[in-house]
Amino acid sequence: MPASEGPGRRRDPEVDRRIAQAALEVFADTGWAGFAMETVARRAGVGKASLYLRWSSKETLLTDAVTLRLARVFDADTGTLHGDLVQLAGQVLDIYTGSTGRAASRLTLEAAAIPGVAAHYDAMRASQRHAARAIVRRGIDRGEVAGNVSVTLLLETLVGGAMMHALTTPPAALAADTSGYALRLVDFLLDAVTTQTAH
């Protein structure tokens, strides 16, 4: 172990970052069943002792890795419903792309069964749901959509559609047209909402 990483010394944030990234990748590849401190240390290119110095358990390591490295949905508040939803669709496409995307999908499946991670993940999901609903509520307040719009259907088709697209589109095609797809998806769904509420 390098002296600079010994107890009582300042921790190197670059090493923290590298370990967190390696932890997400191991989790993406093997899930919780294959998640081991030793595997993460090897992937990050650090000693196992160096890892235990920072994290005392697999649970706290994975929780911190999710917090540090996983993109998440936040409320951008661009001033229009259309702008906010395009941001939201883009964030979902980012989250479900690449190795962090596989980690995010695995969390959906496994978080409830991982001690210590479940509560953290539930709180993260609740805050994302809250952010997404706030976007639509502001649109209603500004009169951009009617008050009787189905917030649940709009958000499930938007988030689910973007997720499905990210999971089934080849990486190169996905990267080439992320913002174009987000725009077409939102136009498609907003047209549905404005027509139906005007009935």
Place this chain on the structure above:
Amino acid sequence: MPASEGPGRRRDPEVDRRIAQAALEVFADTGWAGFAMETVARRAGVGKASLYLRWSSKETLLTDAVTLRLARVFDADTGTLHGDLVQLAGQVLDIYTGSTGRAASRLTLEAAAIPGVAAHYDAMRASQRHAARAIVRRGIDRGEVAGNVSVTLLLETLVGGAMMHALTTPPAALAADTSGYALRLVDFLLDAVTTQTAH
């Protein structure tokens, strides 16, 4: 091992079914990283020898379990686009519900990395995509939607929305309103499509 299960004797289809179901459940719980013949045998309540008599490897066991036990999307052909899409939404809700639903989600993530399962899974996905696209193409032929409808956006929002709903709704609430949700989802999206293509 019971004599009736010895080599050369007729295999009991009920035992096959029980093993296939146990295999899907183990895969749902732990993914490929935790998938072992011994664990499946224990879960199914059969001897390990009884399992190896039927399947020589984990790969062939999981492939057969997926074929035998996993619900899949098929083309119902009810005569109308609306009717076909409601069937499709219902099938997706069924697939992503319960323990087989977790197995289906895991396959999305892991199939490509499991030798022998990847090709089988790709063929299954291609046939499902084909069935879904045939539904929309028949709707176009019958004049129920315009020829310039975005088939990809319609199917990604429908399948993604249903999947998202199944993955995020508590099981009891989901079971109580599966067909109601399928209907609302299809009405929501078909309105979008018929308006936009009429522009």
